[in-house]
Amino acid sequence: MKRNLDHYIQSPGDAVAIVPLTRIDMPKNLSERSDLFECYPGSKILQASDFYKLLLCKNRSGILDTLGTLEANFLNSSILVMIPMKGVSLNNDEALDTLNDINALVKNFVSNLWLYRDNNVNSDAGYLLVDIGGQPIIHKNDMKLHFYNAEGKDEKTIAFNYKEIFSAASMASKSAQHYMADAKMAYQKPTKRVKGESRIDCFITWVIDARRQDDVLTRVATYVTALEALLSTSNAELSHQLSERVALLNPVADALSPRDAFAKMKKAYGFRSKALHGDTVKESDHDSLIATSRFLDQTCREFELSLLTNKDLRGRFQNNQSIDAFIQEALFD
Structure with missing residues (x-):
């Protein structure tokens, strides 16, 4: 110095x-x-x-x-x-x-x-x-x-x-x-999730909230909510919709096959349901819970990094219509 x-x-x-x-x-x-x-x-x-x-x-x-x-x-x-x-x-x-x-x-x-x-x-x-x-x-x-x-x-x-x-x-x-x-808004309003907030900003806000959780079950549930904020476009069959879209758009696809990503998201959604419905996790499932948290942590990281560094990709997440079109292209093109 x-x-x-x-x-x-x-x-x-x-x-x-x-x-x-x-x-x-x-x-x-x-x-x-x-x-x-x-x-x-x-x-x-x-x-x-x-x-x-x-x-x-x-x-x-x-x-x-x-x-x-x-x-x-x-x-x-x-x-x-x-x-x-x-x-x-x-x-x-x-x-x-x-x-x-x-x-x-x-x-x-x-x-x-x-x-x-x-x-x-x-x-x-x-x-x-x-x-x-x-x-x-x-x-x-x-x-x-x-x-x-x-x-x-x-x-x-x-x-x-x-x-x-x-x-x-x-x-x-x-x-x-x-x-x-x-x-400043966090001190002035009861929630940062206000109408008009971009989908990407909402996703990042939920990711930050997930990282604040020392309870891993709550953390997993919050990460799933972050991915819902980013990828879901309807309330129908959310578990299947989200698992399919993470598998399809998975930014860590080189390290994880779409089939494995789909299965891991299904497991994550199961833990999320336990958290939201007041259920508990058996001690024999603790290792699986931590592995799910690591998977979601890495998945959300790769999504966020891609969104922050790729302007064209950010443009695909403007609204439900642009995301649905993106999914259709990924499926059939």
Whole structure:
């Protein structure tokens, strides 16, 4: 860490947002010349132990006194997202709104890492250090989302390479305004699933909800709902319709035959029915339940990645008519 806080905070309204990440490992040679987020020049991802280097500034003691030893040590032991900003309001409410926007951006970045592999990387409470000319002003908020892996656990540390980290950040930067507005709506409305929301956005919302579940049966049911939001066009024979369409359009077809995909979706729908109707799962079926969760996790990942990177494919998921036409082509062309 070559630059300390004095470099970033030189006048009133200058600020640095800091958001710690958990359960993530990354290369030690990430370039300090590379901005993490295109929409925030100077934004970086810092290694563990970089926080105390960042605090090699004239107000180090005041910052440590305000944070407290335990929080400072936690930040110094964490990989950090650091975002310098200009013109941040000194008003508490407005500053917290700014921090909420940053947290939404970082959570989107963390969510995008899932596109590369199953993980339980999370962002923790965010901090905003503003106008450190005398006594430091430090705002803090707590994140409400928490992700688990396909087994419903959050204890595994996952490594990501340079390309994966900056690709996930680039996608987050390009969709920053959308997800910041989405985060605000979550506080203002009883549901994000409102009329007019695109089918693809609904699918991604359900996928995010599935990843928040540590109960694997609930997770499986939510993943099935995500696939229904994306692929179903009627309420008739939903189990068969969804299983057939996942088998037909299966984005992991190279690794799984349509027959196997169909069978796995049928099993997934069976677990989903147990969840929605208050039934229970026998202990002898626990391994099958976890295997189903892994299958759905991978299937949803491949669908989402394909939709985010293929404009033509996104165009096929505009409405029921376009999806039915897509299915007909897949069946007969």
